[in-house]
Amino acid sequence: MLSQHKLILASASPRRQDLLREAGVAFEVHPAHIPEVQCAGESPLEYALRLAREKAQAVAKRFPERFVLGADTIVVVDDQVLGKPRDAEDAARMLHLLSGRGHEVTTAVSLVLPQPAQAADTRSCTTQVFFRELRDHEIQAYATSSEPLDKAGAYAIQGGAARWNVRLEGDYSNVVGLPLPLLGDMLRDNGFM
Numbered sequence: 001m002l003s004q005h006k007l008i009l010a011s012a013s014p015r016r017q018d019l020l021r022e023a024g025v026a027f028e029v030h031p032a033h034i035p036e037v038q039c040a041g042e043s044p045l046e047y048a049l050r051l052a053r054e055k056a057q058a059v060a061k062r063f064p065e066r067f068v069l070g071a072d073t074i075v076v077v078d079d080q081v082l083g084k085p086r087d088a089e090d091a092a093r094m095l096h097l098l099s100g101r102g103h104e105v106t107t108a109v110s111l112v113l114p115q116p117a118q119a120a121d122t123r124s125c126t127t128q129v130f131f132r133e134l135r136d137h138e139i140q141a142y143a144t145s146s147e148p149l150d151k152a153g154a155y156a157i158q159g160g161a162a163r164w165n166v167r168l169e170g171d172y173s174n175v176v177g178l179p180l181p182l183l184g185d186m187l188r189d190n191g192f193m
Helices: 014-022 044-060 088-098 136-143 160-164 172-176 180-189
Strands: 007-009 027-029 068-077 080-082 102-112 120-131 165-169
Touching: 007 014, 014 027, 014 172, 044 068, 044 102, 044 120, 068 088, 080 088, 088 136, 102 172, 102 180, 120 172, 120 180, 136 160, 160 165, 172 180
Parallel strands: 007 027, 007 068
Antiparallel strands: 068 080, 068 102, 102 120, 120 165
């Protein structure tokens, strides 16, 4: 995915940064600081798409001559969005919901083009993830570690939760936080590469 351009990443996520480096995309980090609140009547997918677009657009105002990438990852179980947990107790609650069943991980990606267009190409990728039954002591030990606190659904598939994943249907990089095949298509389609 090499390009002569340097992308602006509207996210402080270390996982997204690692994925962009692995893909060979040059980038700078300028996080967006917008409220992440689901609107009444907004579906989980609409919520993720809106947040990704708003993040990219907020940062694009400061860098109108550049390509700006915003992303938002959500975990959905029983039509409920599991965002980042408030604390260890909230993380444990989420992990109990995910134990022994499948859930969806959706990452919405929004690419704002440089001036004069300033258009936003916003797409999404969804992956099905299936966890084995988790024991209470496993949940408590993981929930009280620092790992789940800044992650949607209270887990890192590339970290401690890897041992719980019994099946994954779809793109692994999407679950980490940035679907690289989709991003590659978007960058090519919009003339970044």
